Structures are given as structure tokens and as C-alpha cells.
Amino acid sequence: MKLLTFALLGVVATVSADYSGKFEDFDVPKLFADEGRLRSIIDCFLEEDSCTEEEQSLKDVVTESVRDKCARCSVKQEQGLLEAIKRMSQKDPEILNVILQRFDPTGEFKAIYLKT
Numbered sequence: 359m360k361l362l363t364f365a366l367l368g369v370v371a372t373v374s375a376d377y378s379g380k381f382e383d384f385d386v387p388k389l390f391a392d393e394g395r396l397r398s399i400i401d402c403f404l405e406e407d408s409c410t411e412e413e414q415s416l417k418d419v420v421t422e423s424v425r426d427k428c429a430r431c432s433v434k435q436e437q438g439l440l441e442a443i444k445r446m447s448q449k450d451p452e453i454l455n456v457i458l459q460r461f462d463p464t465g466e467f468k469a470i471y472l473k474t
Contacts, residue, residue, distance in 0.1 A: 381419060382434060386441045390449065403457065424461040427470055443471055 389396055402409035403417050428436055446454045458468050 379432075381416065381438075382432065384438055386438055386445060389442075390445050400453070404460075421461055424458070424467045427467050440471065447472070 399413055399416065401407035402413040409417060423431065428439060431439065462468055
């Protein structure tokens with residue numbers, strides 16, 4: 359279930375206010391309940407498969423949000439991101455680490471949002 363962690367990043371896409379609220383109401387529990395959709399998003403993020411338009415948009419938002427430490431997130435978007443991180447850390451912490459290493463090579467985002 360290595361790919362399930364990228365669902366987290368899918369949820370992270372919920373974070374950029376710069377995207378006109380497109381992911382403002384992203385349903386994190388619904389995503390994590392749909393293994394097929396979650397796998398598809400993870401494959402997109404890992405570039406193991408092509409991305410749908412929505413998945414690519416999500417990937418772009420997640421990438422930016424992680425790199426700028428959610429600087430443009432609304433409160434609701436940041437809450438969605440934190441929920442996704444929590445769910446992914448419970449479901450597959452190894453994949454979460456792979457995702458964060460890829461999108462947060464300096465560890466700054468992880469230091470803020472995954473205090474251990």
C-alpha cells in the first residue's frame with residue numbers, strides 16, 4: 359500500500375488559496391475510503407502513471423503547498439492538509455515519508471506539520 363501515502367498529497371492540494379478554492383471542500387475521508395482513486399492519485403504523484411486533469415491540478419497544488427509551507431492556505435485548507443497527513447501517517451507512514459522526501463527535500467514542511 360505504498361501508493362496510499364500520495365493520497366495525503368492529494369489532500370495537501372486542499373491547501374492553496376491561490377487556486378480559487380478549487381480544493382477547498384476536498385473530502386479527505388471519502389478519498390481514503392476509495393482505494394482505487396487513492397492509488398490513481400498516488401501513481402500520478404509518483405509519475406508511475408499518467409495523471410487526469412484533476413490529479414495533475416492536485417499534484418501542482420500539493421507540490422507548491424509543501425514547498426511554501428502552506429503559506430497561502432486558508433484555515434479550512436490547512437485543516438484538510440493536516441487531516442490528510444494524519445490519515446496517511448496512520449495508513450502508511452513509509453509512503454508518507456517517501457512523499458515528503460520527494461516534495462520536501464529540506465524537511466522544513468515536515469518540521470512544521472509533523473512534529474515528532
